[in-house]
Each structure stands twice: as structure tokens, then as C-alpha cells.
Amino acid sequence: MEYDVLVVGGGHAGLEASIASAKMGAKTHLVTILIQNIALASCNPAVGGLGKGHLVKEIDALGGVMGEITDKCGIQFRILNSSKGPAVRGTRAQIDMDRYSIIAKTIALNTKNLTISQESVESLLYERDTQGRYVARGIRTNLGNTYYAKKIILTTGTFLRGLVHIGETKLHNGRFGEPAPQNLSHSLLDMGLKVGRLKTGTCPRIDGRSIDFTCLEVHNGDEIPPHFSFKTKDFSPTQLPCFVTYTNETTHNIIRQNFHRAPLFTGQIEGVGPRYCPSIEDKINRFADKSRHQLFLEPQTKEATEYYINGLSTSLPIDVQEAVIHSIQGLENAHITRYGYAIEYDYVEPTELYHTLEVKKCANLFLAGQINGTTGYEEAAAQGIMAGINAVLSLQGKSFSLSRNEGYIGVMIDDLVTKGTKEPYRVFTSRAEYRLLLREDNAYLRLSPYGYEFGLIDKARYEEVMRDREQIQSIMHTLQNRYLTPSSENLALLDSINLAPISDKTLLIHIIGREEIDNAHLRALLVACGITEAQDISECALKQIFIESKYFDYMQKQKMQIAQMEQMLQVEIPRDFVFEGIPGLSLEVIEKLKTFNPKSLFEASEISGITPASLDVLHLYIHLHHKKVALI
Numbered sequence: 001m002e003y004d005v006l007v008v009g010g011g012h013a014g015l016e017a018s019i020a021s022a023k024m025g026a027k028t029h030l031v032t033i034l035i036q037n038i039a040l041a042s043c044n045p046a047v048g049g050l051g052k053g054h055l056v057k058e059i060d061a062l063g064g065v066m067g068e069i070t071d072k073c074g075i076q077f078r079i080l081n082s083s084k085g086p087a088v089r090g091t092r093a094q095i096d097m098d099r100y101s102i103i104a105k106t107i108a109l110n111t112k113n114l115t116i117s118q119e120s121v122e123s124l125l126y127e128r129d130t131q132g133r134y135v136a137r138g139i140r141t142n143l144g145n146t147y148y149a150k151k152i153i154l155t156t157g158t159f160l161r162g163l164v165h166i167g168e169t170k171l172h173n174g175r176f177g178e179p180a181p182q183n184l185s186h187s188l189l190d191m192g193l194k195v196g197r198l199k200t201g202t203c204p205r206i207d208g209r210s211i212d213f214t215c216l217e218v219h220n221g222d223e224i225p226p227h228f229s230f231k232t233k234d235f236s237p238t239q240l241p242c243f244v245t246y247t248n249e250t251t252h253n254i255i256r257q258n259f260h261r262a263p264l265f266t267g268q269i270e271g272v273g274p275r276y277c278p279s280i281e282d283k284i285n286r287f288a289d290k291s292r293h294q295l296f297l298e299p300q301t302k303e304a305t306e307y308y309i310n311g312l313s314t315s316l317p318i319d320v321q322e323a324v325i326h327s328i329q330g331l332e333n334a335h336i337t338r339y340g341y342a343i344e345y346d347y348v349e350p351t352e353l354y355h356t357l358e359v360k361k362c363a364n365l366f367l368a369g370q371i372n373g374t375t376g377y378e379e380a381a382a383q384g385i386m387a388g389i390n391a392v393l394s395l396q397g398k399s400f401s402l403s404r405n406e407g408y409i410g411v412m413i414d415d416l417v418t419k420g421t422k423e424p425y426r427v428f429t430s431r432a433e434y435r436l437l438l439r440e441d442n443a444y445l446r447l448s449p450y451g452y453e454f455g456l457i458d459k460a461r462y463e464e465v466m467r468d469r470e471q472i473q474s475i476m477h478t479l480q481n482r483y484l485t486p487s488s489e490n491l492a493l494l495d496s497i498n499l500a501p502i503s504d505k506t507l508l509i510h511i512i513g514r515e516e517i518d519n520a521h522l523r524a525l526l527v528a529c530g531i532t533e534a535q536d537i538s539e540c541a542l543k544q545i546f547i548e549s550k551y552f553d554y555m556q557k558q559k560m561q562i563a564q565m566e567q568m569l570q571v572e573i574p575r576d577f578v579f580e581g582i583p584g585l586s587l588e589v590i591e592k593l594k595t596f597n598p599k600s601l602f603e604a605s606e607i608s609g610i611t612p613a614s615l616d617v618l619h620l621y622i623h624l625h626h627k628k629v630a631l632i
Contacts, residue, residue: 003029005391006139006149008121010038012377013155013369013384015104016064020388021153022114023063024455026395029147030108030116031139033159033178038116039069039104041097041377042175043202045300045308048228050080051427052378053090054408057440059378060229061447063456064385065107066378067228073099075240075302077225086547087435091226094242096301119143120179124152124187126362134191134362142181151391153366155384158200160185160346160371165263166339167317176341185346191362194349198424199271200375201279201342203312204321207335208305211297216330217244219296230444230461240304243297243330247280247312250327252291255284258320263342269315271344274375274424279313279342280324295328306337315342347373350416351608355401356390357383357413366391372416375424382409389454400450405434405562407447418608433612434558436551442544445469468541471533475545478531479509480552493528497521512549522546565612568619569602577625584617593618 003026007018010032022028032038041047047070048056060067076094108116125138125146138148159174161182174180189195221239255262262281263269273279278286283293296310314321318339325331350372352360357372359365368387369380386409389400402410411432416425429435438446444465452462483505484490491501500515508529512522519542526534526545534542548555579585579593589610598604601615601622 001029001145001147003027003147003149004395005029005151005153005388006031006147007153007155007388008139009155009157009159009369010035010108010116011042011155011157011369011380012039012066013157013380013387014153015039015108016059016066016381016384017153017155017366017368017388017391018114018116019065019108019111020063020385020454020456021392022111024389024392026113026151026392028114029149030114031119031121031141031147032116033118033120033174035105035116035118036101037175037178038101038108040101040175041095043200044310045097045298046092046094046310047074047377048090048092049378050088050090051408051429051431052376053080053092053228054429054438054440054443055378055382055412055427056091056228057443058407058409058447059381059385060231061444061451062385062389063451063454064381065104066381068231069100069103069107070095071227071229071232071235071237072103074225074227074237075299076221076242077227077237077239078222079226082222085436085551086439086441087551088429089440090429091228091440093228094221094240094298098301117145119145120181122181122183124184124365126187126191126365129363134365136362136365149364150395151364151366153368153384153387153391154184154371155367155369155380155387156181156184157370157380158343158345163344165269165315165342165344167261167263167315167320168268169317170268173343174345175343176338180345188346188348191359193352193359193361195346196349196373196422197271197344198347198370198373199269199273199342199344200277200370200424201273201313201315202340203309203314204325204336204340205300205338206297206307206309206325206331207337208299208307210333210335211243211307212330212332213243216297218242219244230448230465238302240299240302242299243307245295245297245328245330246292247295247328248292251324252284254320254323254327255281255316258316259285261317261320263315269342269344272423273342274426276426276428277313277375279315280311281314281316297330312340313342314340316340345370347371349373349420351418351420353417355413355417355606356394356399357387358390358394364394370424373421373423373425374412374416375426379412379425379427382412386413389456393454400454402447404432405437405565407443408432408438411438418606418610420608434562436555437558437562439547441540441547444540445472445544464538468538468544471537472541472544472548475526475531475534475537476509476548479512479545479549480507482508482529484508484511484529493525497524499525509549509552512546513552517546519543519546568615569600569605571601571619571622573598573600573604573618573622574625574629577622582617582621585614589614
């Protein structure tokens with residue numbers, strides 16, 4: 001059986017990769033262990049959050065399905081950091097995790113050019129070309145099937161030699177109850193790829209009937225719920241509450257008394273875990289001064305029969321888990337339906353990849369998701385859609401990557417392939433140096449043209465986006481050049497829409513940016529000032545005009561920084577330039593520069609481990625080198 005693209009693994013990365021590939025016209029086949037678990041939310045029943053919400057919006061703008069599915073099965077929607085600036089806000093949704101998989105499977109099975117089979121991949125089929133580089137040709141499964149393809153995408157999640165830990169018990173699973181392939185890692189090792197071990201984990205789940213909600217804090221969704229997908233219209237979901245409780249000194253003492261039975265401390269677990277989502281035993285050990293830790297009880301489905309305890313990830317023995325749960329307010333009589341566990345798995349050091357997510361040492365092979373050392377559904381899905389797009393483009397001799405100033409996806413992939421990771425990587429707004437330009441709210445404007453170019457979004461949606469973009473640009477140009485004087489008529493206008501008066505001639509862009517103003521009042525102001533096109537502009541576009549006005553000066557500075565960076569990257573490195581002895585460059589950076597001998601700062605930026613700070617130092621010393629040569 002031969003295909004254009006083979007996708008191995010049906011998680012969030014595999015779903016996005018296979019759908020993108022098929023929609024771009026490639027004959028695509030997805031191999032997954034259990035079809036009913038396609039895009040399973042195997043840990044927390046939520047999508048989005050700080051940084052992660054940006055990824056979901058960007059996936060949607062490119063034509064992916066994560067945002068669309070989340071809007072259809074969400075059971076609570078909130079904007080995190082809503083009191084802060086738009087650059088660091090994040091949309092987050094609680095999801096019906098069962099329904100999410102059902103919708104995902106339905107979409108996949110109805111996607112043209114995409115077929116699916118339920119089996120496990122045992123090995124890669126590959127050969128060497130005349131230059132000695134490996135070339136991926138196909139896969140062999142546990143059922144004895146052999147599939148060949150022009151391009152192969154591995155999205156194996158936590159399944160490569162997955163090992164589950166619950167106390168002293170160890171199970172060879174990729175998720176609890178699902179078999180983990182033991183041989184596929186050997187194919188990667190045989191090609192000389194750097195393969196390491198990481199660890200993640202999950203928490204116990206509780207029977208909703210056994211929780212005493214009367215003593216718990218209630219957290220509801222936003223009164224006006226946000227949504228993820230540009231496709232979603234007339235959004236009015238039924239929302240369920242989450243609940244908050246806390247650990248206490250009794251809880252902490254139970255855990256401390258059982259450190260000697262914790263796989264995390266006994267040496268049983270070797271992989272490195274996620275620093276930003278530690279297990280409860282790790283938190284008690286590292287933050288011994290804390291008297292309590294916050295826990296969120298999150299419904300897993302709209303029926304709310306099971307609750308996920310966010311903040312209580314653990315691999316402690318089951319009797320200890322029982323004692324811990326029963327020590328917590330509201331959970332004194334709680335019944336555990338699923339015990340928490342840790343899982344170790346193989347990953348490939350992401351510096352083995354190009355920015356396209358193709359493996360440097362093996363042509364035709366792409367990696368996406370947790371196999372690249374990331375953690376989270378959103379990070380996986382974002383890599384998946386990029387791998388799917390690039391697999392198809394490479395059939396045409398083309399490629400696609402996003403720069404750090406184009407999207408959080410670009411930031412994440414650049415971090416991975418240039419810096420690598422020794423711990424599960426997750427996205428944060430703080431990782432993006434141009435975050436004011438890379439907001440959730442403008443993702444559709446930034447990336448939809450790419451989605452349309454690749455055939456992943458339809459013409460009607462593209463035209464709607466471009467209409468917004470053109471109207472925003474036109475109105476913003478007017479606002480930067482039109483003044484309002486403090487005439488009695490203008491002061492009355494400002495008063496009518498609850499804006500403070502002006503005492504001098506003031507640019508409209510500064511009037512709008514001075515204070516909060518809702519869309520209705522903004523539209524009224526624009527129309528009253530003779531900007532008639534504001535009458536039929538969309539609500540999304542109006543929101544953009546307010547944000548861009550409010551942060552206009554800061555955004556201009558970031559745009560200047562981007563232009564300077566792009567100009568800097570064009571700087572050539574002199575042939576006689578000596579890297580040794582440059583203050584500010586580490587020995588590792590110097591060694592890499594000597595090994596690869598880049599011809600320009602752009603080529604240097606493509607080398608793994610060469611940071612923006614290193615490039616700044618190089619740029620300075622190249623300038624000094626030229627001045628020195630000029631004096632000779």
C-alpha cells in the first residue's frame with residue numbers, strides 16, 4: 001500500500017497533520033492504536049490557557065480543527081489575565097473530553113483523501129542515499145502490514161517505550177491501559193538520532209457523586225463566553241462551574257511520610273518531568289514552606305460524573321493516593337475512579353530537526369508533538385499542522401516556516417530546533433519577544449492568508465479576513481493623520497460616549513487609546529468624525545482598531561525592532577573573522593560557529609543553540625572588525 005503521506009499516531013498532533021495533509025490534496029493514511037481515542041484528552045479536560053490559547057487561535061487561522069472542536073464540546077469558557085493587556089490574555093476552555101474525541105474522529109473519517117487504520121507501528125523502513133543520508137520509505141505494523149509513502153510523520157506522543165508508574169508498580173503502556181510500542185525507538189536510534197527520556201503525569205479522577213461541593217469555592221465561566229474558532233458564530237454554550245479546594249498540613253504530612261515510596265524520589269523514574277506542572281509530591285518537597293496548594297476540580301464531561309483534580313498530579317502508591325484525597329476538604333468521602341500515574345517515554349532531541357520539522361539525518365521523515373520534547377495538546381497540535389503542511393509542500397520542492405515575529409508557533413519551533421530541550425517544553429507569552437504583535441485577537445489576520453494559500457481555509461472565510469484587514473489598515477491610517485480640536489461640538493461628542501475632554505488639538509489615535517472604549521462607542525466616534533466605512537466594519541475589526549490605537553507607540557517600536565533584526569540577519573560574516581575570544585559568546589557557541597562557519601548572521605541564526613543575544617554580540621564585533629580593517 002502506497003501513500004503520499006503516512007501519519008503515525010492519532011493524538012492532537014496526528015489529527016492536525018493528517019487533516020492538513022489530506023485537505024492539501026495528498027493521499028494520506030493515519031495509523032493509530034485505537035481509533036476511538038483519536039485526539040483523546042488523556043490528561044486535563046481543557047484546551048488553551050496562557051500562551052496555549054494563542055497556539056489554538058493560530059492553528060485555527062491556518063485552517064486546523066482544534067479550535068472548532070473545542071467550541072463544539074466546551075463546557076466552560078474564560079479569558080485568563082482579562083484584567084491585563086491583550087498581549088498576555090489567554091482563552092481557556094473546559095471540554096467534554098469524551099465528546100472531543102468523538103467529534104475529532106468524525107471529522108477525520110469524513111475528510112477527503114484521508115484513510116485510517118487501527119494498528120501499532122513496529123518499525124520504520126528506510127535506506128541510505130548516495131550521499132549516505134537516511135531516507136524514510138515506509139512503516140511495518142504489529143499486524144504484519146507494510147505501508148510505503150513519500151513522506152512520513154511520527155506523532156507518537158508518550159507511546160515510545162512508554163512506562164507507567166503507580167507506586168512500585170510499572171506497566172509498559174503509552175497511556176494507562178494502552179500498549180506502548182517497544183521497537184520503534186530502535187529505528188530512530190539506528191539512524192543516529194539523539195533519543196532521551198522525559199516524564200509527565202496525571203492526577204486521580206473522582207466520582208462526582210462523592211464530592212461535597214457545599215464547602216468549595218465556585219469558579220464560573222465568563223458571562224460573555226469567548227470562543228476559539230473564526231468559524232464559530234452565534235456562540236452561546238451551556239457552561240458548568242469548576243470548584244476550588246486546597247491541600248493542608250495533614251495532606252502534606254501524608255505525602256512526606258511516603259516519600260520513600262514515591263517513584264519520583266526512589267530512582268524508579270529516570271526521565272525529567274515538566275518544571276511548570278510538577279507532581280504534588282514534588283511540590284511538597286520543593287516548597288516545604290507552603291502550608292497549602294490550590295486545587296481545581298474540573299468536570300470531565302457535560303454530565304459532570306467525573307472530576308479531574310488539577311494540581312494533584314501524582315505517581316504515589318494507590319493507598320497513599322486514597323489517604324491524600326480523603327485529607328482534602330470536600331473530598332473526605334470521595335471515590336477515586338482513576339488513579340494518578342506518571343509516565344516515562346522516549347523523545348528525540350529537537351535540534352535534530354529543521355524548522356520544517358523534517359529530520360536532518362533522514363529525508364522524508366517529520367516529527368511532531370511530544371516526540372519533540374513538548375508537553376500539552378496545543379503545542380502538539382501546532383506542530384502537527386506545521387508538519388502536515390510541510391510534508392505536502394516538500395512533495396513540490398517547497399517548505400514553510402513561521403518566524404518568531406509571525407506567530408507563537410514560530411517562536412516554539414525556533415526554540416525547539418535551535419535551543420533544544422532537556423525538559424518537557426511548553427509555550428508561555430514570556431517566550432515571545434514580539435508578543436504585543438502576536439496577540440490571540442489578531443491571529444486570524446496574521447495567519448489566515450497562509451491557510452488560504454495552502455487550501456486549508458475556504459475563499460469566503462479568506463475574503464472576510466481580508467476585508468477586515470483592509471478596513472483596519474485604512475482606518476488606522478486615517479486615525480494617525482486626523483486631529484480633533486477642543487471645540488464645543490467635539491467636546492459634546494466625547495462626553496456623549498463617556499470619553500474625557502481634550503484641551504488641545506489631538507490625534508484621533510491618541511484619543512481612542514487614552515482609555516477603555518467599547519465597540520459601540522468607538523463606532524459612533526469614528527462615524528461622527530467622518531470615517532463612514534466604520535458603519536459596516538466587523539466587531540473583530542473594531543476591537544483591533546482600539547487595541548492598535550491603545551498600544552500604537554509600543555507596537556511601532558516592536559515593528560522597528562523586527563525591521564532592524566531582519567536587516568541585521570543580512571549582515572555577512574567576513575571570511576577572516578575570528579570567533580575565539582569574543583566576550584559574551586559561550587565556549588559552546590564559539591565551537592558551533594567554528595564548526596558550521598556560517599557566511600551570514602542569518603546562517604548563524606539557523607544553527608541550534610545560537611540565541612538572539614549571541615547574534616547581537618556577533619553583529620557588534622563584526623562592526624568593530626570592519627572599523628579595524630578600515631583603519632589599517
